[in-house]
Amino acid sequence: MTEQPRFIEVAASTENLLAVRNFVARHARLHGFGEKDTEEIRLSVDEAMTNVIKHAYGYDDSKLIYVSVGSDERTFWVAIQDNGHAFDISSYTTPDVPQRIKNRQKGGVGVYLIKKLMDKVEYSSKGQHNEIRMIKNL
Amino acid sequence: MSTFDITPRKVESVEILDLTGELDAHTAPVLEESITRLIDEQKYNIIVNFTSLDYISSAGLGVFMAYIEELRDLGGDIKLTNMKESVFNVFDLLGFPALYDILEEEQEAVRKFLNSNPQD
Numbered sequence: 001m002t003e004q005p006r007f008i009e010v011a012a013s014t015e016n017l018l019a020v021r022n023f024v025a026r027h028a029r030l031h032g033f034g035e036k037d038t039e040e041i042r043l044s045v046d047e048a049m050t051n052v053i054k055h056a057y058g059y060d061d062s063k064l065i066y067v068s069v070g071s072d073e074r075t076f077w078v079a080i081q082d083n084g085h086a087f088d089i090s091s092y093t094t095p096d097v098p099q100r101i102k103n104r105q106k107g108g109v110g111v112y113l114i115k116k117l118m119d120k121v122e123y124s125s126k127g128q129h130n131e132i133r134m135i136k137n138l
Numbered sequence: 139m140s141t142f143d144i145t146p147r148k149v150e151s152v153e154i155l156d157l158t159g160e161l162d163a164h165t166a167p168v169l170e171e172s173i174t175r176l177i178d179e180q181k182y183n184i185i186v187n188f189t190s191l192d193y194i195s196s197a198g199l200g201v202f203m204a205y206i207e208e209l210r211d212l213g214g215d216i217k218l219t220n221m222k223e224s225v226f227n228v229f230d231l232l233g234f235p236a237l238y239d240i241l242e243e244e245q246e247a248v249r250k251f252l253n254s255n256p257q258d
Contacts, residue, residue, distance in 0.1 A: 014164035018141055021162075021193075039224045046195045050163040097203075097232050104207055106200035109232055113196055116231055 007068040012053045012082070013061040020067050021046050024078055027069045031076045032138060040117040041078065041136055047110035048080050048132050056084030056130060075119075077135045086125040087132070141165060144172050152251045153181045154244065158190040161198035170201045173216070177205070182214025183251045187244050189220040194228050206238065215239060217247040 008023045010016040024045045028038040049065060057063040066081040095109050114121055120135040142165035145156040153176050161169060176184055186202075206216055217239040221229070229240065241247045 014162070017162050017164055017195075018160065036224075039227075042193075043195060043228065046162055050195065050197060053163070097234075098237060101203050101206060101237060104204050106204045107196055109196045109199070113228070113231060 006070060007066065009064055009066045011061050012057045012059075012063040012065050012084075014050065014053055016065075017046055017049060020049055020065075023067065024069060028076060028136075031071050033076070033136070037136060041076070041134075044114045044117045044134050045078050045080070047114050048078075048134065051087065051110050052080060052082045052084065052132075055087060056082045058084075071138070073138070075135050075137055077133055079131055079133045081129065081131045083128045084130065086130045087123060089123045142168060144168060146172065149185075149244075149248050150252060152183045152185055152248050154185045154187055156187045156190065160193040161191060162193070162195045163197035166197040166201050169198065170204070173201065173205050177208065177212070182209050182212045184209065184214065184216045185244055185247045185251070186216060186218050187220050188218065188222065188225055191225055192222070194225050196228075196232075199229065199232065199234070202234075202238065215251070217241060217250065219244045219247050 006027070008020060010020060021042045025038050025042045028041045033041065045067070049067070052065055053059060063082070063084060068079050070077050092111055095112050097109065100108060114134060118134040119137045122133045124131050142159040142161055145158070147154050147156065155172055157169070159165070173184065202216060209216055219241045220243065221240065226240070229235065234240065239247070
C-alpha cells in the first residue's frame with residue numbers, strides 16, 4: 001500500500017472544506033474506522049476548520065490552515081493549526097438550540113458537535129500559534 | 139467544482155427544494171438564497187427533500203435555524219423529508235426532531251400542508 005501523506009496545508013477558505021474532509025476521512029478509514037465513526041470525524045474536522053476560517057482568520061483566505069493526522073494503537077487524532085485569533089475555550093457554554101432558533105441565530109453549535117462526536121478535544125495556544133486536537137478511540 | 143445543487147419544483151401549492159451533494163459553510167449560502175427568495179415571493183409552505191443530500195454540517199443546519207421562526211410567523215413552515223441516516227443523526231444531536239417537522243416521506247409533508255391550508 002502506498003504511504004499516504006499525513007498532513008495537508010490549505011488556504012483558509014470554505015472552498016477547501018471538502019478537500020480537508022476527504023483527506024481526513026481517507027485516513028480514518030485506513031486506520032480501521034467504520035462509516036459511522038468516519039462520518040463523525042469528518043464532521044468534527046469540518047466544524048473545527050470552519051471555526052478557524054470564521055473566527056481565527058475572519059474569512060481572510062490569504063491565511064493558511066495546517067491539518068495533520070496521526071495514530072497509535074488505541075487512538076486516532078486530527079490536529080488543525082492556525083496563526084489567527086485564539087479560541088478561548090473557557091468562554092464556551094453549551095448552546096441553547098431552541099433559544100438560538102427563537103433569536104434567529106444561524107450557528108454557534110460547532111464546538112458542541114465536536115465535543116459530542118469526538119472522545120477528547122484539546123485546545124492549545126502558544127504566541128500566535130493555535131491548535132485544536134481532536135481524538136477518537138479506535 | 140460544485141458539490142451542492144438545489145432543484146426547485148412545486149407540488150400543488152407547496153414549494154419543494156431538492157438538495158443534492160454536500161451542504162457545508164461553503165455551500166450553505168446557496169440554500170439560504172433559495173429560502174429567502176421563496177419568502178420574498180411570499181411562498182411560505184416549503185419542503186426540503188434530502189434524498190440526494192450526502193452530508194450536512196452545522197452551517198447547513200444554521201440556515202434552517204435562521205428562517206423557521208420567520209416562516210412560522212408568516213403562517214408557513216419548512217418541513218424536512220427523506221433524510222439519510224447520517225444526515226438525520228446531525229439534526230438529532232442538536233435536538234431538531236423536537237423543533238422541526240422531520241418526516242420520512244415528502245408525500246406526507248405535502249399532505250400535512252394541504253390539510254392545514256385547504257383553501258390553497
